[in-house]
Amino acid sequence: MHPSVTVTPKRTRLPLRLSATAAILFATACGTGAGAQDKAADALPFAVTEIATFNEPWAMAFLPDGRALITEQSGKLKLWREGQPAADVTGVPAVSYAGQGGLGDVVLHPSFATNGMVYLSWAEAEGDVKGAVVGRAKLVEDNAGARLEGLTVIWRQSPKVSGNGHFGHRIAFGPDGKLFISSGERQKFDPAQDLSMNLGKVVRLNDDGSVPSDNPMAAKGGVTAQIYAYGIRNPLGLAFDGAGRLWELEMGPRHGDELNLVTPGANFGYPNVSNGNHYDGRDIPDHKPGDGYVAPKVFWNPAISPGGMMIYQGSAFPKWKGDAFIGALGGKALVRVDLNGEQAAKGDHWAMDNRIRDVDQSADGHIWLLEDGEKARLLKLSPQR
Numbered sequence: 535m536h537p538s539v540t541v542t543p544k545r546t547r548l549p550l551r552l553s554a555t556a557a558i559l560f561a562t563a564c565g566t567g568a569g570a571q572d573k574a575a576d577a578l579p580f581a582v583t584e585i586a587t588f589n590e591p592w593a594m595a596f597l598p599d600g601r602a603l604i605t606e607q608s609g610k611l612k613l614w615r616e617g618q619p620a621a622d623v624t625g626v627p628a629v630s631y632a633g634q635g636g637l638g639d640v641v642l643h644p645s646f647a648t649n650g651m652v653y654l655s656w657a658e659a660e661g662d663v664k665g666a667v668v669g670r671a672k673l674v675e676d677n678a679g680a681r682l683e684g685l686t687v688i689w690r691q692s693p694k695v696s697g698n699g700h701f702g703h704r705i706a707f708g709p710d711g712k713l714f715i716s717s718g719e720r721q722k723f724d725p726a727q728d729l730s731m732n733l734g735k736v737v738r739l740n741d742d743g744s745v746p747s748d749n750p751m752a753a754k755g756g757v758t759a760q761i762y763a764y765g766i767r768n769p770l771g772l773a774f775d776g777a778g779r780l781w782e783l784e785m786g787p788r789h790g791d792e793l794n795l796v797t798p799g800a801n802f803g804y805p806n807v808s809n810g811n812h813y814d815g816r817d818i819p820d821h822k823p824g825d826g827y828v829a830p831k832v833f834w835n836p837a838i839s840p841g842g843m844m845i846y847q848g849s850a851f852p853k854w855k856g857d858a859f860i861g862a863l864g865g866k867a868l869v870r871v872d873l874n875g876e877q878a879a880k881g882d883h884w885a886m887d888n889r890i891r892d893v894d895q896s897a898d899g900h901i902w903l904l905e906d907g908e909k910a911r912l913l914k915l916s917p918q919r
Contacts (some may be wrong), residue, residue: 578884580851580901580915585616587911591904593639593842594912596896598647603673604904604912605654607636613680614912625682627669630659633698638666639705643741650674651741652682653713655703658690665691666703668715668743688743692732692757695720704772704842708780712746713739714762716769716782723805726765729758734804736769736782736796738762750799765802765827766794771843775873776856783843783860784830786810787818791837792830793858795876803827809835831878832871839864841906842892845873848899850917857881861890863906868893886913 590607597603604612604620609629614620629637635657643651650672658667668689671682691701702718719726719734726734729751737760738749745752745759752759763782771783780796790810794802807827808818821829841861846854858871858878866889870881889906896902901915 579882579918581918583914583916585912585914586614586620587909588612588620588904589908589910590636590906591891591910591912592637593892594894594902594904595640595642595652596894596902597642598897600896600898602894602896602902603640603652605637605640607631607638609637609656611637611640611654611682616914621680623673623680623682625671625685627654627656627658627667627685629656630664630698631657635664635698635701638701638703641705641707643670644707644711653705655701655705655715657698657701657703660694663694663696664698665694665720666701666717667691668703668705668713670741689715689737689739689760691717691720695722695725695733697721700768702766702769704770706772706774706780707741708738708774709778711741713741713743714772714780715739716766716772718768719766719804726767726804727801727806729754729761729764730756732757732760734764734766735761736763736766736772736780762798763796763800763802765800765804765806767804767808770840771860773843773845773858775845776847777875779876781843781845781858781873781878783840783858785840786833786835786837788813789835789837790818791834791840793832793860793871793878794828794830795878797828800828801826802830809833810837831876832880837864838862838867838869840869841890842894842904844893844895846895846901848895848901850899851901859893859901861893861903863889863891866890868903 592605592607594602594604601615611623611626612620638655641653652673653670655668669687671685674683699721700718702716704716706714715737717735725731768785782794784792787810790808841863843860860869868884872879872881891906892904903913905911
């Protein structure tokens with residue numbers, strides 16, 4: 535385990551830097567969605583302020599009062615307020631911290647203001663096998679500090695398998711109050727097409743973990759009843775737009791990262807089709823009309839290695855309202871995608887010089903980035919004055 539690192543907030547304006555390499559790569563990238571292509575890396579149209587640092591942060595969720603819950607992969611949950619050191623939240627579950635595993639996503643229940651419920655995802659081990667888990671608990675604060683009470687596991691990847699990769703485990707609530715979870719195929723390929731497993735899927739549940747009766751495969755029962763969409767590799771972003779459409783961000787194999795519009799029962803084709811190839815050089819057929827699979831709305835080849843995603847609904851950057859913002863890990867960038875109804879097209883690509891793990895917005899419309907790794911910065915993006 536690594537110790538957590540917190541610093542006094544800094545109001546440091548970062549220099550506007552461009553990566554020439556990123557500009558060249560993304561100028562030549564291919565994509566779908568109105569035939570769009572990536573632009574060269576653009577100068578930053580926002581001010582960037584370093585606010586705090588965290589140790590291997592993975593996700594953040596803003597509370598109604600402007601504070602945020604921030605997960606650290608090693609198993610710590612932080613409660614942070616701008617201008618103050620972050621505090622540990624107790625009652626966090628034990629996690630399997632290795633490779634891509636550890637403490638993952640954090641989201642608030644839609645009625646958090648009245649019920650205080652928080653949802654977490656993490657990797658757990660059972661002997662030599664592991665899997666992602668989602669649990670919920672009540673966030674309680676008193677003179678003793680902040681803690682989670684009544685933590686209950688409501689979902690597990692099934693089956694658990696060997697390895698420390700592709701847990702996915704992003705969480706999002708839909709406008710209907712249903713809980714959606716992205717479940718990676720755990721680097722095992724074929725489970726993404728196997729409807730007897732919930733690996734390589736997007737699952738849809740009630741907020742208590744039970745299965746809604748109107749799920750597309752509810753009549754089949756068992757784990758299959760959870761499945762909302764499938765044929766998915768390593769889903770690291772899950773977000774709803776203002777009209778209630780669900781978008782899924784996926785790290786492809788060797789290239790072929792993709793943004794998908796998720797509809798009930800959709801099969802996105804992995805590992806049978808992809809706009810990338812296997813890491814060992816073996817070919818994967820590209821998506822093509824009539825192949826029986828749902829093609830991505832946008833894809834990246836070369837890869838950006840996406841981390842997290844949010845769909846902007848704020849007022850601080852009005853021209854970007856309704857657009858998707860994606861953190862790029864290997865691409866070390868913030869990427870914007872124009873969303874227009876059911877269509878998507880590549881927008882801006884801003885080089886950030888560091889791996890971006892997660893993207894979120896606060897109630898005042900500011901955009902926030904979490905860098906990846908040790909001593910990773912929490913960055914606040916503000917309109918240029």
